Amino acid sequence: MALDITTVTQALKEHYKPLRVQNMVYKDNPLLALMPKYTQFGGENMPIPLIYGNPQRRSADFSNGKAVSSTSSLGRFVLTRVKDYSFASITGESIKATERDSDAFLRYATMEIDGAMHSLTRSLATAMYRDGTGTIGIVSTESSGTYVLQQPEDITNFEVGMVLNVFQHQTATTTDSRFQKPDTLNPKGGDLTVTAVDRSAGTFTVSGTTGSPGNHNPILQKGDLNAKISGLEAWIPRVLDTNNKTLFSQDRSADVSRLGGQRFDGSALPIEEALIEGASLVSREGGTPTHCFVDFKTFAKLEKALSSKVVYGEVKARDVDMGFASIALRGPRGIINIVPDQNALPDVAWLLQLDTWSLNTLGEAPMFLDFDNNQMLRENSADAYEVRLGYYGNLACNAPGYNCRVALA
Secondary structure: EEEOHHOOOOHEEOOOOOOOOOOOOOOOOHHHHHHHHOOOOOOOOEEEEEEEEEEOOOOOHHHHHOOOOOOOOEEEEEOOOEEEEEEEEEEEHHHHOOOOOOOOOHHHHHHHHHHHHHHHHHHHHHHOOOOOOOOEEEEEEEEEEEEEEEOOHHHOOOOOOOEEEEEEHHHHHOOOOHHHHHHEEEEEEHHHEEEEEEEEEEEOEEEOOOOOOOOEEEEEEOOOOOOOOOHHHHHOOOOOOOOEEEEEOOOOOOOOOHHHEEEOOOOOOHHHHHHHHHHHHHHHOOOOEEEEEEEEEHHHHHHHHHHHHHHHEEEEEOOOOOEEEEEEEEEEEEEEEEEEOOOOOOEEEEEEHHHHHEEEEOOOOEEEEEOOOOOOOEEEOOEEEEEEEEEEEEEEEEEHHHOEEEEEE
């Protein structure tokens, strides 16, 4: 529905002096900003080859070595693209009534377009940590349309106006209720529109038919089911089993570490020890972790645990003028910059050798879908104009074994 003049009159004015209105939407997305990017992902797919084993025709005995039948072990992830969209719509009257600084605090056309761009950017940034199913939170409890999240930190993924769906979880695929996958054949209730968010409590309220959402069930934004990019949780899953052993046509069961990443359970250790153990595991396998991404709660715990020993740093993004505060931790192969990110999965640390990763897209991500050179489209049934944004692409890793998922709880 287009933004109508009747809904924006509170920001119209009788000629005030210039005033900046602050945008409270999350704009800092460290992993997205720091991730190497390739924007020419054309064609049908993009093979990501790797060698995960050398030929083993060797022996101290010539005849035995020559008799062995062994060649190099080659793998290939055949990367495909997914799509994501965002829209902005505004009436012609609203555009004209707010186009001068003397008439309104801000131009509503600019506000709506920037807002749509931020919404799509957040969708991409959140998905980069997750498994591609579209899950953005897990139900803990629900009462009278108010949902309590299993992990309160996931509240950063929810905004007023979102339309959500809840699905039954796949109990057969995981024993950890914090990382349930949706059962595509079992939706719970209908469409739910977020009407209020309590970020301190980790709750949100919806309108719509909640049905019986049930505890531990995944929450998705409408239309996202199994349609998001394959993020870190897909490339380095918590458990690599028969349900997720294949990724982009590559069976990872032949070498679950080199093809499916390293996993370390640090839940029984202090955070700094868990990170060093995980980094040691990666280093043993030949990797050099350069960055570690965690949620803000974990970052605060680490900061307090290190106390006077904490060493602060800053990491710079290569393609945007932006830097991010970090804690510098010395690992087996050098300094690891630990960066907090509100998009990160709670109680999980991602130790990454960042040059093994890339966000591969067909064009920029996000971008205006203006291939006809028209950024703003006139709506044919209303005095309104629409802007369409989107991206086409996916995340890739050419050496999963040089990266580690560290469980902290």
